[in-house]
Amino acid sequence: MISDILIQYIKENILVRYNARLEKINDEVVIYISVDKISSLLRSLRDNTNTLFVMLISICGVDFPQEEKRFEVVYNLLSLKLNARIRVKVLVSEKQEVPSIDDLFDSARWYEREVYDMFGVKFSGNDDLRRILTDYNFKHYPLRKDFPLTGYEQVRYDIETKQVVYEPVKLDQEYRKFDFLSPWEGGISEKLLSEDN
Numbered sequence: 001m002i003s004d005i006l007i008q009y010i011k012e013n014i015l016v017r018y019n020a021r022l023e024k025i026n027d028e029v030v031i032y033i034s035v036d037k038i039s040s041l042l043r044s045l046r047d048n049t050n051t052l053f054v055m056l057i058s059i060c061g062v063d064f065p066q067e068e069k070r071f072e073v074v075y076n077l078l079s080l081k082l083n084a085r086i087r088v089k090v091l092v093s094e095k096q097e098v099p100s101i102d103d104l105f106d107s108a109r110w111y112e113r114e115v116y117d118m119f120g121v122k123f124s125g126n127d128d129l130r131r132i133l134t135d136y137n138f139k140h141y142p143l144r145k146d147f148p149l150t151g152y153e154q155v156r157y158d159i160e161t162k163q164v165v166y167e168p169v170k171l172d173q174e175y176r177k178f179d180f181l182s183p184w185e186g187g188i189s190e191k192l193l194s195e196d197n
Helices: 004-018 035-047 108-119 188-196
Strands: 021-025 028-033 055-063 071-079 084-092 097-099 122-124 153-158 163-168
Touching: 004 021, 004 028, 004 035, 028 035, 035 071, 035 084, 035 097, 055 108, 108 122
Parallel strands: 028 084, 097 122
Antiparallel strands: 021 028, 055 071, 071 084, 153 163
């Protein structure tokens, strides 16, 4: 939990300089800022002796496909000295790039790769944006809301060609009707009881 004194300090000294907005949601402080000012704001939160948010806990993405700025990149920071957490959010369109912060936090490079791999958000300045959780030949981004649950392609090993083969998803199983009744109500249990008698 973050103190009201720290919130007031951030509002008066940091947010005014970056034209950012602060909200307190369920005892969590969230700062909204534009993409071009994210590096400067995070540097201020890290280096300012009154805040000292020196630890980057994570960078994650959120997808709102109906919005013009579809993606929300979320930075979670921790101040060990003040025992406080803060969240910084940036709204990004599909073609827009976010400045990399790997020069500010050592762990940022890995988190940026993960957001790129799952959502397709690019980070300018990160020279190591490659797949981290999916296959290198994977062409899509699985955590986007418009990505189908079954995916677009399936992967299998072909014994004759001795290689991995990508092919369109085929659902061989026909539609089945599932009976969600309890096994003790109707169906099989009644049949078993009649056979015992």
